[in-house]
Amino acid sequence: MIAASASASASAPAPPPLAHRASTRPKHAAASPPPEARTADRRSTRAVPIDPLSDRATLNLIRRTLCPQQLGDKGRDAQPAIQDLLLPPLTSRNDVDLQLYAFLAIIMREFVQSWYSKITADETFVPEILRIIAHCSTALEQRFRKLDLETRRVASRSALQSSVDADPREVYHSIFPLPFLSPVPRLDDNTAVELQRENEATYRQLLVQGVLAILLPTEDLENPCLTALVEQIFSELIIGNVIAGKASQPWLLYEAICIAARSLGEQKDRTKARIVSGKDRSPDLGQDAAKSAKWTAQGIFVLIIHLGILFFNALRLMAGTLADSISLPPRTALHLDEEAAEDAHNDKQPPPSTDTNLGAKVPVLSFKLWACFGNLIELEERKPWLGGFISLLQTAAIDGPWRIAGLNGPLDRLLSHHIQSLFDSSHLPPILRSLRGALFPNNSPGTSTLVAPQSERELLALRRRAASAISDLLPASVTRVYFGRRHWRLGGLFGPGDDAGSPSAAIDEDDDERILDELESLLDVVGDEYCNKHLMYSALELVLVRLMPELSDKGVVELRQDRLG
Template sequence: MTSDFHRPGLHPLSHLKAGPTISSSKSTARPASSTAQPSLQTSSRSRLSKYNSSHDGNIDTFSDKATTTLIRRVLCPQANSSLSLEELLPPLTSSNDVDHQLYALIAIIVKEFVYSWYSKITSDQIFVNELLQVIAHCTRALEQRLRQTDVSQLVLDEIPALIEAHISSYRFAKQQSTLSGLPTSTRTIFHALNPHPGLSPIPDPAHPQSIAEQCENESSYRRLLMYGTLAVLLPTEDLENSCLRTLLVDILADLILGKEVSGKICERWFLWETIAKLVEVSQQDPRHDDKSKSQGQPEDRLRKFGLLSTEEEDCDVSYMSQSRISMWIWSVLQYAYVTFLVLRFIATGLFRVASQPQPTTSRVTKTYPPSATASPVNQRPVLDFRLFSMVSELLAVPQRMPWLGGLLALFQHLVLAGPGRLGDADSTLDRFLYETIQDYVLTPALLPHLLLASRTALFPVNVPAPQGAEPDRAVQLPLSMRTPTSSAAEGGKANITNKGYANTSSAESAGPSAPEIAAIRRHCAVNILALIPRPVARRLFGVVHNSSNNSNHRTIWIDDNDQINSHESGPTAGGSDADREHGAEEDEDAVFVAAIENELLDMLEDEYCNKHLVYSIIETVLVRLVPELGERSVGELLEDRGVCFSNV
């Protein structure tokens, strides 16, 4: 990289601290901004919508005040309450918002995996303080390495390439498993296509010995991975401390990677629910959120008692008060205005980038620290990122519409390698696309939200109770964490203990039942369908639609019996013809949802295959941040630091 065209992994914008990152307990940081997630507005006619409403009502639990209370109660219970967290705890990164979310995650881990046995020995905080100092040293080292990494290429090119390989391998394995007269296991074919030392041998329920051997190999793989990472990041004196080294490896390898990542994140229901939450967040209306924040609780009370009209009623009134011609005119004007804004944004950005100095050398992804044996990752143009091919493979565009896949491939080739090479690396178009990604997609404010989402997903019921809540107040569990018994009794609630934390022993011990998993899958499919325009869905899934009325407003939901329903509002809604068309639209929605469940979400059906994907992503990220792992063995890394590999 050159100074003229620097593409760091993190931007030193206003979101970052003003002072440098040092190993002290004080920081010159400004107060962290709020990272509270806005609540979602959902329909009250659906059981899943009711779940969303009750769950989103507890979003205030994860506000800055509740998070600060959690951090103080666990990490510094004996400290002066008048001091801020920046004065009590060592800085983890150069961002206050990231530190806030990281310390909340560390507080839960310490409470669950350290205090569970350490509090029985002593009540002092010396050991926890030393542990925080070690973690702070590792996180600051990772941040320095992250700044030398092309995060955009990692997130939009390398990780999508792994997902694309997983999709193609799983589809091929599932197809080949049924070809011969003696069916072969899908896991066997998938593992042959994507071999992994930590996932061998293939676990077979008919042979319990294979399951035990695979679990042992996976545990050894996780520990080696963590030993190699700590051998690079830990200070020498801490690495030579066998007690501290063993404790950190146990927490990271067995409790975090083993229990949470391998035991929960790889589950199909967890991945489906995560996708559904991401889709719901993307569908939020910022204007509605700002309005709700400005008006506060009165609007919620008015809407609770039915004194405010819903969005569907507003749509009904607007459609009834407008003729079809006026609606068509306003639609044309709206599309024209949006097109003008997009073209102006592109033209302004291209002129701005073209006026900047041209980089003298080609951009590459650097390695940290610089090494003679390290091989830098060559730069790929933005238009050649594997994200586009991953989406094409996920939607099976080459099989469904080969003409569209060929046309898009031809257009990509002409832009990248055609006359003028307009989209080649470091060209004006490539730099404009890259800057747009950095400014609007991978922003510095994205990481705190990802950490918050990770904390709420991995520990959904292990959160501080809302301010002013009684000790016996219950917190609504996510649908995926409800047990069959708790689902039947008051929707699956976990009681709050006297310390203000939800009791997770019974909820986390048993996963969701089969009907609940089916409901999660259906919920995810419905949310995905809401993102796809209806004409695109018809052509993508090959559904013929004979109706001439396309101007009606439609809403899809799931009733209490897990049946797909839809509501239509518009000029022709009602009447016998409209009723028949309404029934046809419901059948069409059912076809779409079934296609999404069986063709898109089916890629995450098998937990064992999902482990291949998750571990490959973890390996890729670690090798980019700690390239020493790809150059030398774990034993060599430890011996270079003066630690005998046989003693670990």
């Protein structure tokens, strides 16, 4: 045995040396990654945060809140579309339904499920509420499709806005009385403030009850528990909190002006950057021109040539636009055309038209919106000659030769086409998404990025910023001509520009400050919360009455009796 083992050991190969064993190890084991690389790998595998306003996060919010029974059926990574969640459609567009259901999910989670889940574990209550809301939204959409939006929402806006010009609350309320906003609240009278709030809350509930009595089916209207809860959601959370609460605050309107002006300014800069490339000119050229603007005879000659080219291009663009507008359809209500086609198909004599949309149709240039805008900027008081000249052009375009701006004229069709494009439903999803981000940061009630001013000085500073934002959008020459200058200098046309420290430059700075003061006085028209409530409620009543004329003919009790017997 000893000899056998010795012979076996002698026949076995000798182990390789240490250096050779080290060289036979795997290559990845020899070079271990440094700690920095391992840290980078861990950071790369970390999940990227999801935008709470994205479609993925919105769908997850809707599934968790409104469709919890589907969480176990679907995979974790599966992202169904909004139409796959077995929810009743709110509108005819899925992208609009996605944003509306996101609002409903937040409202139901924070204000309904927070207390209902403590009472019972029943999950059929939320689908019943959603079904009632879906009935209301689809019925409203059908009425919107039959509504002449441009005539009813644009031509009637002057009657609302002209009422804002009355500054004192007492005079304002006596001329345009709203019973539910009486008595006029005063800071030194707490009883009047509380009474006005109670009247306003009662009016909101009656208004929503009348709307539900018209829109809901009879079987849903017979359920008092669900209808009462839906009434509270619409009257308090939507109308009371958003429309009459936050939208009536002057500081929020000033913030909205600043945000809109900033967005328009960025869009204007992007458009200018696309049109004019900055590679062919020095970056200091604009600064030098701003510092010292020289008006010479040669410069005026070049300016005249540029103005002539601009005028020629404007005429060519106007002629091409009018030629294209001829192919646009006439301004007729779609539902009237459908009814006429149906009557012709059935060989029936069409009944006399009782719809006021056709009789109320006027040319776009005759809309009261233009007079409303003129009242806001105080056109007749500041530049009466300009108002008269615009009125002369308006009359000539509507009633003059060729009637290019008359009813169904080329210019009238073109303006109507652009107004209809403003009311396109494709604009709703981004608006609703931005509104949700402002009202509910991270899809939950929290501290908004827009903070109310804490003092009167901060409110005045905010109004000043809003005036400055509007001034930055307008050309300086337009604002100085419209608001007027205290000194007119004609000698600078052929001489060098003013230096920064010259008296003329100081006068220009004073004029700029005075222009901001004038713009502030124009913005003061929305500086009172009580007057803003008048405007918001008047606009809400106007829209609802145009959609549901039954509200102006019958009271809430009569509407419910007609539906329930």
